[in-house]
Amino acid sequence: xxxxxxxxxxxxxxxxxxxxxxxxxxxxxxxxxxxxxxxxxxxxxxxxxxxxxxxxxxxxxxxxxxxxxxxxxxxxxxxxxxxxxxxxxxxxxxxxxxxxxxxxxxxxxxxxxxxxxxxxxxxxxxxxxxxxxxxxxxxxxxxxx
Numbered sequence: 001x002x003x004x005x006x007x008x009x010x011x012x013x014x015x016x017x018x019x020x021x022x023x024x025x026x027x028x029x030x031x032x033x034x035x036x037x038x039x040x041x042x043x044x045x046x047x048x049x050x051x052x053x054x055x056x057x058x059x060x061x062x063x064x065x066x067x068x069x070x071x072x073x074x075x076x077x078x079x080x081x082x083x084x085x086x087x088x089x090x091x092x093x094x095x096x097x098x099x100x101x102x103x104x105x106x107x108x109x110x111x112x113x114x115x116x117x118x119x120x121x122x123x124x125x126x127x128x129x130x131x132x133x134x135x136x137x138x139x140x141x142x143x144x145x
Contacts, residue, residue, distance in 0.1 A: 026051055026060055029068045034075060038083040041072055059101035063108040066094030070115050091115045099128075104135065 027047055035041035045068045051061035069091035075081035095112035098105060109132050116125035 026064055029064050031071055034080050035072060057101055059098045059105055062094045062098035066091045067111050088119055
C-alpha cells in the first residue's frame, strides 16, 4: 500500500499543471485600445479562442469573445476599425452561447442585449430583459407578463 503513495503523488503532480491551465482565469479584454488593424484584434482575442478550443462549454470565454467582437463592431461604426463590419453576427453567436451555458451570468446577458438591440432584434432583446428581471426577483414576487 505504501508503494502506491509515491506513485499517486507523481500522478497528482503530473496532472496539476493541466488542471491549473484549464482553470486559469481569462484576461480581461482591453477596451482601452483602439484596434485599427485586424491582426492586433486577432492577437487580443486569441486567449478566448484557445479557451473555447480547450473547453467549448467555457461560458466566460464565449462571453469575452463575444464582448470583443461587439467592441470591435462599435469601433467599426465609429470609423475606427474598418475590418470589423461583419463582427456583429459573431458577437451574437458567442454571447448567445455564453448565456446558454450560464443563464445567470449577468455581464453576458447585458452584452447580448446590447448586441440584439444593435442588430434590430428588439423582441428578443425585450424577452431577454424580462427573463433577467424574473430571475432577479425574490421568491414569491409577481412575474412579468
